[in-house]
Amino acid sequence: MEEDQEKQPRKQKELQHFALDEADNIIDIKDVETKESGKKVERHFFCPNCHQEMFPKQGKIRRHHFSHKAHSDCPHDGYLHALAEKLIMDWFNKQ
Numbered sequence: 134m135e136e137d138q139e140k141q142p143r144k145q146k147e148l149q150h151f152a153l154d155e156a157d158n159i160i161d162i163k164d165v166e167t168k169e170s171g172k173k174v175e176r177h178f179f180c181p182n183c184h185q186e187m188f189p190k191q192g193k194i195r196r197h198h199f200s201h202k203a204h205s206d207c208p209h210d211g212y213l214h215a216l217a218e219k220l221i222m223d224w225f226n227k228q
Contacts, residue, residue: 148198152178
């Protein structure tokens with residue numbers, strides 16, 4: 134290896150902190166309880182862009198986030214765009 138070769142920063146995966154619930158409300162991962170008195174809570178969450186089901190990931194290593202099923206082709210910029218659009222529409226509807 135050459136000494137002048139700079140280390141490439143490790144690519145950080147974009148995490149999805151929000152999803153929609155069954156009532157089309159925006160849900161923050163911080164507000165999700167995956168277990169309640171030892172039993173799994175049955176709630177369903179969906180991507181604001183592709184509307185596929187998303188799952189809360191609340192492990193001990195990575196930051197908590199929602200995740201699509203494996204091999205989803207939903208682009209992160211599409212997710213962000215749909216989320217922003219939903220936030221704006223909800224704000225206008227409350228006015």
